[in-house]
Structure formats: structure tokens, C-alpha cells
């Protein structure tokens with residue numbers, strides 16, 4: 314079983330490697346949002362951030378519309394986002410971001426804070442309210458990820474509304490500034506839900522659909538994000554933040 318998984322990983326590296334090389338001439342003017350849920354390998358994360366820093370201009374999601382307008386032709390823009398905020402993000406990723414001078418957006422499910430300070434979630438600890446304030450103080454963006462992290466498509470609309478509005482006001486009270494970015498838990502949303510998010514005063518809604526941003530057709534409440542987890546190898550990483558991603562998805566019949 315283990316060898317099957319590693320075979321699959323190697324195969325992905327080879328496919329992405331080939332597609333990445335094919336796409337190299339078009340590797341300009343890319344806009345992308347990437348997503349992490351945890352960071353356990355600090356060396357690997359550092360290398361990934363080095364690569365991104367060399368090849369992209371980092372912008373905060375809350376400034377994305379303005380930054381896209383300002384971007385030079387062929388300039389690569391990147392938003393870095395973290396969901397749920399396991400302690401590993403705080404202990405492993407945050408110091409690296411600080412060292413490299415990179416800013417990111419952290420999406421918080423508010424009821425996972427405080428109550429979960431010393432309680433493992435999915436086997437791992439989450440950060441607390443004080444950590445959120447510290448992250449915001451360092452100049453990173455805090456985004457809302459509901460209160461209870463439920464699939465919004467599967468709960469009554471009144472509850473969905475509460476999850477969206479209350480997570481926003483909770484975080485705004487906590488950090489003392491406005492919260493304009495929202496991440497749908499599990500990427501689950503529909504038109505009614507994205508309209509609620511808009512109505513609550515958010516400017517952006519992010520999903521987990523994997524693609525680059527396409528300038529002319531950007532829907533600010535259905536923004537795609539490229540997921541990076543521990544299985545992603547060096548070449549696949551580079552490929553995923555390039556047009557190779559779209560070729561790969563097309564090859565898999567997902568485009």
C-alpha cells in the first residue's frame with residue numbers, strides 16, 4: 314500500500330514536471346491563492362516560501378482587487394492563506410513568514426478558539442484568541458471561517474446566516490479592525506450562501522476549487538484556491554502555482 318502511494322506521488326511529480334516545463338514560457342502574469350491546513354516540515358515550507366518569494370509578489374487577500382488593478386503586465390501575484398489554524402501553523406509557519414517578511418491571511422473558525430486552547434482538534438491543537446490578536450498585530454490578515462465549521466450547504470439558512478455574521482463580528486471585536494475575507498468550510502457554498510456572505514459586508518469569499526485566478530472572469534465570492542499539503546513534492550509545488558495546474562486538471566477531465 315505504502316509503495317503504491319509513493320508510486321502515485323512519483324508519478325505526479327513526473328507529470329507535473331513535464332507540464333511545468335511545457336508551460337514555462339507562459340509562466341508570467343499568474344495570479345493565485347494558495348491554501349495550507351498545517352505545516353509540519355519547516356524545511357520544506359521554508360523552501361516553498363523561498364520559491365514563491367522569488368517568483369511572486371505577495372499581496373493580502375483583503376487588498377486583492379486593488380493589487381490586481383495595480384499589477385504590472387506579466388507580474389505574478391500571490392495570496393497565501395491558512396485555514397482552521399492548527400498550532401503547527403503558529404509554531405512552524407509564522408516564524409518563517411516573519412523572517413522572510415511575508416504576510417498571509419488566516420481563516421479562523423471562532424468556536425474552535427478558546428474552548429480548544431488545550432484540547433486537541435483532529436488530534437492537533439488549535440491556536441487561541443490571544444494568538445489571533447498577535448497574528449493580526451504582526452500585520453497579517455484575519456479572515457472568518459464561520460463559528461462552528463459546519464458545511465453551510467447542510468444547515469438551515471437562519472443558522473448559516475448566524476455562522477457568517479457572528480464570526481465576522483466576533484473577530485472584528487477581537488482584533489479591533491474590519492474582517493472582509495471569508496472562507497467557506499469544506500469549500501461548500503451555493504449562490505444563496507455567497508449572497509449572504511456579500512450581504513454581511515465581506516468583499517471576498519474563498520473556496521477550495523483548484524485553479525489560478527483568471528483576470529476577466531473573477532468572481533470575488535467564489536475564488537479558487539490551490540491546496541498544498543504534505544504530499545506535494547518540489548516539482549508538483551512549482552507546477553501547481555503555474556499554468557501546468559490547469560493542464561493537469563484538464564488532463565484529469567476536471568476542466
Ligand SMILES: [Zn+2]
Pocket residue numbers: 396397458462498499
Ligand atoms: Zn476549515
